[in-house]
Each structure stands twice: as structure tokens, then as C-alpha cells.
Amino acid sequence: KISILAPIGSALLGLSIGQEIEWPAPGGGMIRVRIIDILYQPERSGDYHR
Template identity: 60%
Template sequence: MSDQPAIILSSVDYDRLDGLLAKVKELSPVHEQLLLEMERATLVEPEQVPADVVTMHSKVRFKLKSSGKEFEKTLCYPHELEAISDGLSIFAPVGAALIGLSVGQHIDWPMPGGQLDQVEIIELVDQPERKGEYHR
């Protein structure tokens, strides 16, 4: 997947994701793709995350090109799914695609079944860092 957009990760998100992935006994294709994204990301301190970048616990409106459907979800860790009604796990294919992207960016991403789809960020409805929440 060449020509992917630049992505930004907060050091807190990176460390937490790295810790979660280290505990996974057998990496799935989604885990492997997320690791690749983490490796190519620009890391910044939480206070330096731009206001339009998707971070963990961000509520994001995005579109899938294949269907044209728009979704509004909160990016979360797998163990938080039950507590967050509109939660989307970072370990879901679309969740892994969203992290680090900015409003207006899109990324070609492998989906279940092996096909690629384009995920586009339409709006960042809420972001913890914009509210001064740096360690959520």
C-alpha cells in the first residue's frame, strides 16, 4: 500500500497500542497492518496533536468509498466496546484505518475478504486532546 497519507500518533496512544499488541499471542492481518501504520507514524506528545487528527477516544465521521455510506463512531480499545454505545475497536479493520488520519485525508485499507476500500475522514466531531484530556 504505497502512497499512504502521513499520519500522526500521540505518544500515549502509541505506547498503549504497543502494549496491547505485545499481549496478542497470534497477530491477525488487522494487527499486522496497525503495527505497520504505527511504524510509519509521526509521534508527538499529546499536547502537540493537531485538532483535526483522529486519536483514541475521538468521535469521527467517516465514509467508505465502496458503499458511499457515512458513519459516526468513537474509536476505542477492544475492552471498552461494551461501555461505548457508538464504539469502534482499534482492532477492527476500519478502526485501525482511522487512527492518525486528519480531516479530509483518505486511506486505502484492506477489509475482511481481502478487498481494498477507501476510508475518508469527513469530520472530527470530538477529540480528547482538543479538550485538554491528554491521558485518556
């Protein structure tokens, strides 16, 4: 799980299953992150309240 409150989590917002981004790794280099599943999407579930 990745929290949307983490910087990488907010970078993933709006992506769909199968999409990828590259993210700077803490020790240098890049990490490729692929969306393989979305556990909960409030808008799709009709949960528009805050």
C-alpha cells in the same frame, strides 16, 4: 462511528479531516476510508487525564 479499539480505528489515528486510507475488505479487494468529521478529540478539548 469507528472505535479506536477496532483495527481500522487504530489505523485512522493521526489522520485529519479529508485524509484517506485503503483497508483490506473482508471478502477481498480494498475499501477506501475518508475522514469526513471528527466528533471528539480529547487533546484539542484539553482533556489530558486518563
